[in-house]
Amino acid sequence: MSEPSKPQGRKFQLPEHLKVYKNVWVIVEQERGVVHSVSLELLGEARKLADKLGVEVGAVVLGAEGPDLNRICGDAIGYGADIVYKVTDPVLTDYRTDPYCRVMTDVVNAFKPEIVLLGATTLGRDLAGAIATTLVTGLTADCTELDIYMDNRSLAATRPTFGGTLLCTIQTLAYRPQMATVRPRVMAMPERDDSRTGRVQEVFPNLQEESVVTKVLNFIADREQNEAQLAFADVIVSGGKGLGKPENLKLVFDLAKVLGAEVGVTRPLVQAGWVGNDRQVGQTGKTVRPKLYIAAGISGAIQHRVGMEKSDLILAINTDPNATIFDFAHLGLVGDALTILPALTDAFGRRLSVNRMAG
Amino acid sequence: MHIVVCIKQVPDSAQIRIHPVTNTIMRQGVPAIINPFDLFSLEEALRLKDKVGARVTVLTMGPPMAEASLRKALSLGADDAVLLTDRKFAGSDTLATSYALTSAILKLSESDPVDIVFCGKQTVDGDTAQVGPGIATRLGFEQLTYITKIEDISLGSKEIVVQRRSEGGVQVLKTKLPCMITMLEGTNTMRFGKMDDMFRAARYELKTWSRDFTGAEEAKVGLKGSPTVVSKVFVPKPRAEKAKMIKADGTSPDALAAAAIDAIFAAQPKLADDLLARAAAGL
Numbered sequence: 162m163s164e165p166s167k168p169q170g171r172k173f174q175l176p177e178h179l180k181v182y183k184n185v186w187v188i189v190e191q192e193r194g195v196v197h198s199v200s201l202e203l204l205g206e207a208r209k210l211a212d213k214l215g216v217e218v219g220a221v222v223l224g225a226e227g228p229d230l231n232r233i234c235g236d237a238i239g240y241g242a243d244i245v246y247k248v249t250d251p252v253l254t255d256y257r258t259d260p261y262c263r264v265m266t267d268v269v270n271a272f273k274p275e276i277v278l279l280g281a282t283t284l285g286r287d288l289a290g291a292i293a294t295t296l297v298t299g300l301t302a303d304c305t306e307l308d309i310y311m312d313n314r315s316l317a318a319t320r321p322t323f324g325g326t327l328l329c330t331i332q333t334l335a336y337r338p339q340m341a342t343v344r345p346r347v348m349a350m351p352e353r354d355d356s357r358t359g360r361v362q363e364v365f366p367n368l369q370e371e372s373v374v375t376k377v378l379n380f381i382a383d384r385e386q387n388e389a390q391l392a393f394a395d396v397i398v399s400g401g402k403g404l405g406k407p408e409n410l411k412l413v414f415d416l417a418k419v420l421g422a423e424v425g426v427t428r429p430l431v432q433a434g435w436v437g438n439d440r441q442v443g444q445t446g447k448t449v450r451p452k453l454y455i456a457a458g459i460s461g462a463i464q465h466r467v468g469m470e471k472s473d474l475i476l477a478i479n480t481d482p483n484a485t486i487f488d489f490a491h492l493g494l495v496g497d498a499l500t501i502l503p504a505l506t507d508a509f510g511r512r513l514s515v516n517r518m519a520g
Numbered sequence: 521m522h523i524v525v526c527i528k529q530v531p532d533s534a535q536i537r538i539h540p541v542t543n544t545i546m547r548q549g550v551p552a553i554i555n556p557f558d559l560f561s562l563e564e565a566l567r568l569k570d571k572v573g574a575r576v577t578v579l580t581m582g583p584p585m586a587e588a589s590l591r592k593a594l595s596l597g598a599d600d601a602v603l604l605t606d607r608k609f610a611g612s613d614t615l616a617t618s619y620a621l622t623s624a625i626l627k628l629s630e631s632d633p634v635d636i637v638f639c640g641k642q643t644v645d646g647d648t649a650q651v652g653p654g655i656a657t658r659l660g661f662e663q664l665t666y667i668t669k670i671e672d673i674s675l676g677s678k679e680i681v682v683q684r685r686s687e688g689g690v691q692v693l694k695t696k697l698p699c700m701i702t703m704l705e706g707t708n709t710m711r712f713g714k715m716d717d718m719f720r721a722a723r724y725e726l727k728t729w730s731r732d733f734t735g736a737e738e739a740k741v742g743l744k745g746s747p748t749v750v751s752k753v754f755v756p757k758p759r760a761e762k763a764k765m766i767k768a769d770g771t772s773p774d775a776l777a778a779a780a781i782d783a784i785f786a787a788q789p790k791l792a793d794d795l796l797a798r799a800a801a802g803l
Contacts, residue, residue: 190687192686192687192688192689193688195688197687255691256686256691257693258653258656258662258663258665259662259663262657282687283665283666283684283685283686283687284686284687286649286650286653286665287653287663287665287666289650289653290614290648290649290650290651290652290653290654290657291653291654291656291657291663293614293615293650293654294615294618294653294654294657294658295657297615297747298615298747299613299615299746299747299748300614300615300648300650300748301748302647302648302649302650303647303648317751317752319752320647321647321756322645322646322647323531323645327753327754327755327756328753328754328755328756329750329752329753329754330750330751330752330753330754331748331749331750331751332748332749332751333747333748333749334747334749335747336747374662374695374696375662375664375693375694375695376693376694376695377691377692377693378681378692378693378694379691379692380689380690380691380692381683381689381690381692382688382689383688383689383690392685393687393688395794396795420795420798421795421798421799438706438709439706441706444556445556445705445706446705446706447705447706448705452788452790452791452794453784453788453791467644473788474784474787474788474791475763476780476783476784477763482765486763487762487763487765488762488763489763490763491763491764491787492763492764492765492766492780492783492784492787493762493763493764493765493766494765494766494776494780495765496771496773496776497773500773501773501776501777501780503773504772504773504774504776504777505777505780505781507774507777508774508777508778508781509781509795512781513795513796513799514799
């Protein structure tokens with residue numbers, strides 16, 4: 162890689178046979194009747210891209226026929242879709258790669274969208290990688306910005322690379338559809354507009370359960386588990402060696418409880434046996450991206466940093482004003498975590514309860 | 521049972537720096553490591569080998585210097601190692617890379633059919649998570665990504681039961697070999713190599729395969745075989761170098777805590793609503 166290059170490919174003209182690909186699609190992610198918020202965010206983004214291109218927004222909703230699916234089709238229109246492809250089959254009740262991939266490949270080949278967007282979730286990334294292969298087309302993962310180069314109506318998908326040190330804009334020029342995944346909470350949530358109207362096109366893939374090798378034996382919902390769910394937490398309170406001794410970890414748990422947060426730790430605490438490795442944040446632990454990350458008594462070693470630096474807001478508490486963590490935290494507080502944590506617990510508790518009564 | 525573990529040698533991304541004047545990546549002196557996510561898959565393959573017996577082949581595509589990562593994997597307990605290297609592969613995106621790796625896996629299958637392909641969940645340099653699914657789709661293997669646990673495997677019935685992380689819960693899946701598995705990070709801890717494996721790794725004669733050897737079509741690899749093009753590379757706007765330090769009247773923990781909460785809500789006004797909603801819902 163040399164000098165930052167000028168945008169290329171603007172002069173590229175799409176071959177005639179690919180010009181039939183039209184419209185911007187979002188594959189709407191739903192599991193057990195619950196739509197993932199990223200799909201609604203993507204509908205808002207698809208709306209902007211489609212308006213720029215002068216085309217329609219399509220939403221693909223897959224699952225078993227039922228009231229949940231019908232409600233989701235309505236949601237998709239409210240959040241920006243002009244047409245909903247409602248793909249129903251009992252085989253699609255639970256997500257499994259093979260039937261979803263087969264159906265999506267057929268639906269894309271039948272209706273030919275020019276852009277297909279998915280959430281960069283465990284489902285979206287699993288499915289996108291498979292269908293980009295069957296469709297033989299380009300896929301850009303984890304985009305943070307989507308735009309259209311109007312010169313040739315191509316999608317410009319921008320994403321971080323090399324651990325976020327660089328951004329690159331990637332295009333799929335001579336292949337269709339152009340595919341991209343976007344992480345949850347990267348794009349703004351659009352306003353729902355119930356006055357919007359749209360069409361629903363039903364698709365019946367007529368799948369055979371016997372033709373699907375993988376069976377779902379069970380689904381263990383997170384809310385029924387005691388294990389830490391760091392990767393999906395909105396708020397995380399983490400502790401490091403600065404806490405001194407295992408008993409002090411309770412102060413972290415206390416604050417987390419008031420905030421409805423998960424508790425994270427650094428690797429040394431796991432190695433010392435304070436807690437299990439399901440709470441470890443960092444290079445060999447979990448990568449997290451909460452809205453708020455409170456780091457108490459954590460110095461900011463690079464192995465920890467790479468697992469949490471993408472958090473929306475990082476508050477670091479450390480006695481050492483020169484601690485590395487203050488180089489990349491957004492907010493810093495020089496003080497002893499052992500006294501600050503209980504003070505934060507009290508203050509948060511008061512504010513949240515006072516406001517609750519007022520509200 | 522024959523297990524293939526695909527690994528990638530990557531620059532230690534934590535240590536990459538951008539030249540302040542030219543805005544280019546400074547690769548000099550950045551150590552090359554095995555992609556950390558691959559190690560969870562390699563360890564799981566070695567555990568299966570310990571448990572039910574298997575031959576573990578590590579496979580990488582990359583420049584000749586990627587040999588170091590293969591020897592490292594051998595020293596940890598892998599049995600064989602294949603380096604897929606050819607200038608024709610340069611510039612491959614994920615579609616072309618999965619095609620090239622698949623050609624090598626098919627070549628390996630000729631002499632010893634492959635039952636499980638392990639890949640890393642994603643790499644730390646590309647972060648795409650696309651090569652594993654690409655390989656599974658091309659091979660027609662069952663695709664098992666984000667696996668947190670292999671509960672059971674039976675070589676007789678060729679059945680495998682796994683736990684898979686999904687949004688909001690864990691799926692317990694039962695499927696048949698052959699399959700492609702990517703392990704979620706933090707699900708196991710890489711072992712230390714044994715002394716005799718380290719000696720073996722040093723002496724091991726690597727299999728070095730070219731595009732011609734695996735029979736991969738030239739039009740489907742490298743830049744030619746890659747649908748995506750990088751049209752622009754640029755440095756993100758750096759965020760304020762240092763944290764904004766919270767000051768309060770006095771240094772009492774209560775004053776500091778109050779000031780910290782004010783600063784949090786000032787920086788993220790929406791967060792206050794979220795926390796309230798959460799508290800109200802009793803979460």
